[in-house]
Amino acid sequence: MDKNEITCGICRDLCPSYRDGLLSDDVRESVERHILNCEACKAYLDELKIRSSQTDSDDREKENTFIKKAKTANYYMIGFFIGALIPIGLLAALVIYAIIISL
Numbered sequence: 002m003d004k005n006e007i008t009c010g011i012c013r014d015l016c017p018s019y020r021d022g023l024l025s026d027d028v029r030e031s032v033e034r035h036i037l038n039c040e041a042c043k044a045y046l047d048e049l050k051i052r053s054s055q056t057d058s059d060d061r062e063k064e065n066t067f068i069k070k071a072k073t074a075n076y077y078m079i080g081f082f083i084g085a086l087i088p089i090g091l092l093a094a095l096v097i098y099a100i101i102i103s104l
């Protein structure tokens with residue numbers, strides 16, 4: 002066994018870091034060399050990449066839903082304030098009108 006060669010177990014442990022680009026050059030090269038000769042680990046890494054991109058889009062979707070909900074909540078708040086301000090405004094106008102009349 003070459004001193005640079007890694008086992009399948011080590012390779013799979015390193016796969017998440019490899020995918021995220023966190024490995025140092027020599028370790029990354031060891032993983033790449035192993036994957037060239039090992040279909041099982043290559044498949045494992047491919048699946049890891051697919052899973053991570055799915056997680057990313059799931060996160061984006063959740064974020065979008067959150068933004069939509071926040072926007073909807075904002076519209077409700079605006080509606081609530083307008084609904085509350087109009088009666089208050091009318092009441093104030095009425096009070097001012099009553100004060101002017103009584104003078």
Ligand SMILES: [Zn+2]
Pocket residue numbers: 008009010012035039041042
């Ligand atoms: Zn392997």
